[in-house]
Amino acid sequence: MIDTKLIRQKILDLAIRGKLVPQAPSDEPASELLKRINAEKAVLVKSGKIKKEKPLPPISKDEIPFDIPGSWTWVRLGKLFSVVSARRVHKADWKSSGIPFYRAREIAKLAAFGFVDNELFISQDQYEEYKQSSGAPNPGDIMVTAVGTIGKAYVVKKNDVFYYKDASVICLENCHKMNSLFFKYCFSAAFIVSQIFSKSTGTTVDTITIEKAEQYVFPLPPLAEQERIVAKVEALMNETKSEETT
Numbered sequence: 188m189i190d191t192k193l194i195r196q197k198i199l200d201l202a203i204r205g206k207l208v209p210q211a212p213s214d215e216p217a218s219e220l221l222k223r224i225n226a227e228k229a230v231l232v233k234s235g236k237i238k239k240e241k242p243l244p245p246i247s248k249d250e251i252p253f254d255i256p257g258s259w260t261w262v263r264l265g266k267l268f269s270v271v272s273a274r275r276v277h278k279a280d281w282k283s284s285g286i287p288f289y290r291a292r293e294i295a296k297l298a299a300f301g302f303v304d305n306e307l308f309i310s311q312d313q314y315e316e317y318k319q320s321s322g323a324p325n326p327g328d329i330m331v332t333a334v335g336t337i338g339k340a341y342v343v344k345k346n347d348v349f350y351y352k353d354a355s356v357i358c359l360e361n362c363h364k365m366n367s368l369f370f371k372y373c374f375s376a377a378f379i380v381s382q383i384f385s386k387s388t389g390t391t392v393d394t395i396t397i398e399k400a401e402q403y404v405f406p407l408p409p410l411a412e413q414e415r416i417v418a419k420v421e422a423l424m425n426e427t428k429s430e431e432t433t
Contacts, residue, residue, distance in 0.1 A: 191427045198423050199376040203406050205256040208419050214409035217260040221407070224267065224363045231362065237269060246404055252378060255406045265401030267370075268329070268359035272397060273351050274321045281307050286314040287349040291332040291339075294356050298332070298339040298371075314350055322360075323350060327367050329359040331374065333395040338383040340374040342367040357400055366413035372420055373405060 201207040231237040243263045251261055264270065276288060285308035289297070296303040317323065324330060324343045332339040334355045351358070361367055373379050382403055387393040408416065 194427050195424060196377055198420060198427075199372055200378070202416050202420055203373055203376045203378060204253055205259055205406070205408060205412075208412065208415045210256050210258055210412065211409075211415075214258055214411045216258045217262075217407045217409050220410055221260065221262060221266065227363055237362070240265065240269075243401060250404050256408075258412070259406055259408050262405055262407045263401060264359070264403040264405055267363065267365055267405070267407070269362055270397045270400045271322070271358050271360055272333075273353040273356070273358070274317050275353050276309055276313070276317075276350065280309055280313060282310055284308050285310050288352070289330075289349055289356065290352045291334050291336065291355045294330045294332050294341050294351070295336050295339040297330075298341040309350055314348075317350060324358055325360070327361040327364070329361065329367055329370055331357050331359065331395065331400070333357045333400075335392055337387060337393045337395050338374055338380060340371045342371050354394075357395060357397060359400075366410065366417055368417045368421075369408075369413040370405070372417070379403070379405070 198207065228237065228240070232239045243265050246261050246263065255261070281288065287293075287305045288307040288309045289303070289305065290307070293303045293305055293307075314323065324347065326343050326345045326347065328343045330341045330343060330351065331337075332355075359370070374383075383395065384393065386399045386402070387395060388399065
């Protein structure tokens with residue numbers, strides 16, 4: 188019997204090592220992508236749209252487990268996304284209808300199935316207040332479960348409207364238009380999963396903090412290659428699904 192789970196892990200492993208699709212000489216190198224992101228951040232900080240980020244530690248040789256193509260670069264997650272959490276929503280504010288309110292368990296179901304039968308909501312007024320003062324998830328942002336079953340990633344869709352539980356879920360704000368699906372797949376790759384659990388905190392329950400998430404080390408391909416990798420991964424994953432049903 189074919190072990191489709193093992194095949195999927197192999198696909199993701201090849202993807203994050205730059206071995207799933209050919210590199211294209213015409214692609215803008217990831218190093219140039221990073222320069223552009225830093226320039227964009229400077230503009231956003233100057234305009235007051237984001238806060239000036241705390242310096243992240245340089246990536247040591249010990250943190251780099253394998254070679255990547257020359258057009259790629261290693262980067263900490265906090266250099267690519269603004270890692271944020273939500274404002275506190277008290278249990279007394281939970282409603283039976285209104286704007287969906289997601290905890291880690293709902294985000295995990297969305298990550299796995301693309302939908303969830305939600306039972307918790309907040310009022311439209313509270314959502315609008317929090318969205319205005321602190322922001323809310325936008326299309327292309329990545330929601331990551333941060334308590335219990337950690338590291339499950341869901342990409343916010345165009346028509347999604349919801350709020351989320353502070354500390355239980357973190358949001359990777361995709362201000363610089365990375366390919367969200369590429370990073371969603373990265374979160375399922377063995378190297379990233381191992382890193383997440385090795386750096387999780389909490390004596391009884393695995394927990395991801397904003398500070399830890401910002402320091403995760405990711406291999407960064409050129410933006411055009413991110414798109415090619417996603418297309419290839421999805422095609423191969425669909426093949427494994429077909430094999431499961433035959």
